[in-house]
Amino acid sequence: MADRNPLPTSAGGPSPKSASKRNLSSAPGKAGGRSRYASRACQECRRRRAKCDGNKPSCSRCLGRQLPCIYTTDDDGRGTAPKAYVRQLQARINILERILWLHSIDVDASAAQLLEQNVIPNTTSLTAGSASSAFDQLCTAFEGTLYLDDCLNFDSDGEARYFGSTSGRTAFQECNASLDHPSSEKYLEAPNMYTQVLSNDTQISEELESHLLELFFTWQSPFCQVVDEALFRDSKANNGRYFSPLLLNCILASASRYSDRVEVRSDPEDSNTAGRTFLELAEALLYFDLKRPNITTLQSLAVLGTVYVAFGHDAAGWLCQGMANRLVLDMGLHLDSNILNSPNHITEAEAELRRQIYWSLYCDDKLAASYTGRVCTMLDFQGVVGLPSLPSPIDQPDQLSSSIPVSRTLLVHFQRSLIALSQILEKIHLNLYAPKRLAHGGQRRSFFDSCLLALKTWCYGLPPELKPVRSGTPNKFPQAYTLCMIYNTAIILLTKPYLADPASRGSPNPQQSIQQPLDSLTQKASAIQLEAAKRIGSLGEQYREVFGSFRKSPITATYCSLSAALALLNPHPQGAQDAGRSDVDMDKVNSCLKTLQELSESWVPAGKYHCSLVRMIHGPDATGQQTSPGRVNTASDEIYVPSWSQPYNRSPVGLPEGGWDQNGAGLDWSMWTNTGLTNGGSLTPGGQIPGLLDLPLWLHEEMDSSLNDLSWENPM
Numbered sequence: 001m002a003d004r005n006p007l008p009t010s011a012g013g014p015s016p017k018s019a020s021k022r023n024l025s026s027a028p029g030k031a032g033g034r035s036r037y038a039s040r041a042c043q044e045c046r047r048r049r050a051k052c053d054g055n056k057p058s059c060s061r062c063l064g065r066q067l068p069c070i071y072t073t074d075d076d077g078r079g080t081a082p083k084a085y086v087r088q089l090q091a092r093i094n095i096l097e098r099i100l101w102l103h104s105i106d107v108d109a110s111a112a113q114l115l116e117q118n119v120i121p122n123t124t125s126l127t128a129g130s131a132s133s134a135f136d137q138l139c140t141a142f143e144g145t146l147y148l149d150d151c152l153n154f155d156s157d158g159e160a161r162y163f164g165s166t167s168g169r170t171a172f173q174e175c176n177a178s179l180d181h182p183s184s185e186k187y188l189e190a191p192n193m194y195t196q197v198l199s200n201d202t203q204i205s206e207e208l209e210s211h212l213l214e215l216f217f218t219w220q221s222p223f224c225q226v227v228d229e230a231l232f233r234d235s236k237a238n239n240g241r242y243f244s245p246l247l248l249n250c251i252l253a254s255a256s257r258y259s260d261r262v263e264v265r266s267d268p269e270d271s272n273t274a275g276r277t278f279l280e281l282a283e284a285l286l287y288f289d290l291k292r293p294n295i296t297t298l299q300s301l302a303v304l305g306t307v308y309v310a311f312g313h314d315a316a317g318w319l320c321q322g323m324a325n326r327l328v329l330d331m332g333l334h335l336d337s338n339i340l341n342s343p344n345h346i347t348e349a350e351a352e353l354r355r356q357i358y359w360s361l362y363c364d365d366k367l368a369a370s371y372t373g374r375v376c377t378m379l380d381f382q383g384v385v386g387l388p389s390l391p392s393p394i395d396q397p398d399q400l401s402s403s404i405p406v407s408r409t410l411l412v413h414f415q416r417s418l419i420a421l422s423q424i425l426e427k428i429h430l431n432l433y434a435p436k437r438l439a440h441g442g443q444r445r446s447f448f449d450s451c452l453l454a455l456k457t458w459c460y461g462l463p464p465e466l467k468p469v470r471s472g473t474p475n476k477f478p479q480a481y482t483l484c485m486i487y488n489t490a491i492i493l494l495t496k497p498y499l500a501d502p503a504s505r506g507s508p509n510p511q512q513s514i515q516q517p518l519d520s521l522t523q524k525a526s527a528i529q530l531e532a533a534k535r536i537g538s539l540g541e542q543y544r545e546v547f548g549s550f551r552k553s554p555i556t557a558t559y560c561s562l563s564a565a566l567a568l569l570n571p572h573p574q575g576a577q578d579a580g581r582s583d584v585d586m587d588k589v590n591s592c593l594k595t596l597q598e599l600s601e602s603w604v605p606a607g608k609y610h611c612s613l614v615r616m617i618h619g620p621d622a623t624g625q626q627t628s629p630g631r632v633n634t635a636s637d638e639i640y641v642p643s644w645s646q647p648y649n650r651s652p653v654g655l656p657e658g659g660w661d662q663n664g665a666g667l668d669w670s671m672w673t674n675t676g677l678t679n680g681g682s683l684t685p686g687g688q689i690p691g692l693l694d695l696p697l698w699l700h701e702e703m704d705s706s707l708n709d710l711s712w713e714n715p716m
Contacts (some may be wrong), residue, residue, distance in 0.1 A: 212255035244296040246285040250303040253278035298327040311415035312604030334383035491532035495525035526572040536564035537588030544670040550598040565592035
């Protein structure tokens, strides 16, 4: 096929360059068929240097020659960033450069000057043991000490506690330094007789205890790493300071929720009583521990908060989490060990444990804020703590006491990724959901673009070992799927306030809302939210293919599945001709419902959400349960327990009979509340928000082109 506008040719005929272009365009299987070939060939095609179409489990070439087709799972590091993502970054850089130009700042000259002075930092993150000047300046900004002596620490319990400069106690530090203070052994009292009796009365077999500990450190602990397994097991064997009967019973209570064994149930016929005996014992031991709290008390409260939520006691769980956060400040965990003056030498293992606990509670605070819709209580600027350190190869043999098949390096990578994602979640909560939320105007658009870029950057920078699928092989690390669920839930939380309230779209006159044109931001937010919700449903299916069910998944998957189901059941219009409710993806909705169903065996809230969603779809009379013959179903939301005498109806939930009409009359839209952006409590126009540029709307035109065609490659 000849070109419509051929290039000028010489007298002797067409130029070789133009001829080659025509040959490439006309040759079959060349330019037109190049998209058929995969970017990564199988091993056989690589060896023969042949084209590979990338079909799995066997490419067409190997299939035709009856050869074994094997794809390597190793990451060769040749992957490139998606073009839409690169264009988005370039547009952002262009906007920032134009802003500097408007302020008469020469970008090139300023950058050259900074490079000559060598003042541009290599990184902005606070890594453990960082020696950067920025980190040192932050360290010197905090004046405080861990006090042990009774002149400054009035508890006199042998536990060093943190007091800052405003307390006035730092003024007495030098004058009390010459006093002969007794060592910490003075404060070690005889064990409480009551706690010993309680522990002796509830002895369990070593085999059952080992089974529960393995469940905890395999399924629960990697997600919220407040307990270091190696330190815990070593202290348990040697009566060390990182073990206590309270912590043990909290761990056993938590692990019992993942176990199917009847020995852990107070009622063998009721799976929801799993761990109740350990919980009651932990409550009794906590009464004495709170009088002299130490680091195991903090760890116990963090674990106990999750146990309470498992039983459906959200208020008690929220209270335990708050007590743990208070102890973080009491023991100075919000400041890195390099900052603090301590009467006792803090070993590297203890310093790492302190970082681990702090960041675990920081992440848990953001997830709890999303789950409850409440404000964040642990803010990033309130602490100066280095990130958890990657273990050196020399430290790996120390992990031999660990029974879990997960390497310490993988756990650190997971926690670091969750920390970065939680920091983005914090910004979303503070600017879109806090009482004094983001103002209207250009700040809304700037914040949306900034957060969307931050989330995409996080996704692209995710380590390969934390992605659900790596080179075609499913990931065997269960927490990787939950992490990607949180990522997509963050996208839903970001887009939700930018969409119209469902109540306003359910008006008697649907044409009124259809005729109103939707701005580009609303269309973009609607499309991104729907794709994120679908990805959560797909992640649930991938998780089931690898692990069978969500029976042993952490509770975080509950909120992620709920958010996805609500977004799928309430699709927002993406254009003027789109009603928004006619194309509900019930396959993905059923996937989310199935996830909640499976989670309900361990987590009571999951079962309650499942019933509420079923009633939303099928009407108020639907319960999502099957009443046993001869019995009346009297269960309500307040007393609902997943497995109490009323098993779930495991049949998939589909569309109501007759389907939904154009107005979505088949759904109870009052269940889907949208906070939105209101004038009440908003920041005044032009108010300063840290890290946010109040840009004119015209500056976003270049960014729109990249965001509109932003395709979310490799769904997570």
